[in-house]
Amino acid sequence: MGRYNDFIMTQAENPEINKIVREQIYAEIGDTKTAGEDPTVYLHLLIVYGIIEEAFLLYAKKWIDQERWDQWAVWLKSMARHPQFAEIHRRTRGMFDKGFENFVSKVLEEGTGSES
Numbered sequence: 001m002g003r004y005n006d007f008i009m010t011q012a013e014n015p016e017i018n019k020i021v022r023e024q025i026y027a028e029i030g031d032t033k034t035a036g037e038d039p040t041v042y043l044h045l046l047i048v049y050g051i052i053e054e055a056f057l058l059y060a061k062k063w064i065d066q067e068r069w070d071q072w073a074v075w076l077k078s079m080a081r082h083p084q085f086a087e088i089h090r091r092t093r094g095m096f097d098k099g100f101e102n103f104v105s106k107v108l109e110e111g112t113g114s115e116s
Contacts, residue, residue: 012043045084049092049104052076056100073107080107 052072059069079085089104 009043009047012040012047042084042088045079045082046088046092048075048079049085049088049096052079053096053100056103057097060097060099076104077107077111080104080111 052075055064055069055072058064059066059072064072086108089101089108093101
């Protein structure tokens with residue numbers, strides 16, 4: 001995942017790539033309400049999503065213990081409060097580990113009362 005995170009970080013740090021990413025993200029769904037939002041926030045939340053998925057997979061393989069995973073889960077729950085986090089979860093369905101996606105869905109349901 002290191003190269004993936006490096007690639008996403010490169011996008012977040014380059015305004016010219018941000019413009020391309022923003023246009024792609026919002027044109028797909030014809031969303032004019034969020035079209036003016038800074039894609040840097042979206043991309044950094046996407047990085048967070050990927051990093052927490054890595055921790056989830058390490059926990060699933062028993063490479064990290066329950067206590068450590070609980071710490072990651074607290075971070076996930078905190079990040080899930082950001083409005084764009086649910087959007088990332090919805091838009092990237094099928095791109096991440098299914099068990100992780102299911103876990104995030106449960107976190108979002110607990111936080112908002114409905115799945116995103």
